[in-house]
Amino acid sequence: ESEPQSPTFDTTDPSNSLNDVSAEQASTTTSVSSTIPPSEKPKHIKLPADTTALRARLAAKIEALRAARKADGPDGKPIRTRQELIESRRAKQEQRKQRKLELRKQAKLEDARKREEALASNSP
Numbered sequence: 001e002s003e004p005q006s007p008t009f010d011t012t013d014p015s016n017s018l019n020d021v022s023a024e025q026a027s028t029t030t031s032v033s034s035t036i037p038p039s040e041k042p043k044h045i046k047l048p049a050d051t052t053a054l055r056a057r058l059a060a061k062i063e064a065l066r067a068a069r070k071a072d073g074p075d076g077k078p079i080r081t082r083q084e085l086i087e088s089r090r091a092k093q094e095q096r097k098q099r100k101l102e103l104r105k106q107a108k109l110e111d112a113r114k115r116e117e118a119l120a121s122n123s124p
Helices: 014-028 052-068 082-122
Strands: none
Touching: none
């Protein structure tokens, strides 16, 4: 009994019929830009009876998007579960880390070789 009734949503009480009319009037007043003239008929998209071509195009588009974001698992199949996704990301991160370490090691070796050459060429 102590709950306040909303005049817009609680319409079971017949005493709120006056509020219903005001709510309807408030909802029908909209801006001019958002109203659609009744003369325009809604356009309906006609789907062909045979949708295999559309399905093939959709599958190709999905496959292209998957390939673009490299969403395939390690075996080339799409990732199906959250766990596979997490494992795949972890493996990719580990590969990046190993690659970075390898590049740093190569850079250090190259610097050491250049330093040795510089010392060898400067000494009489």
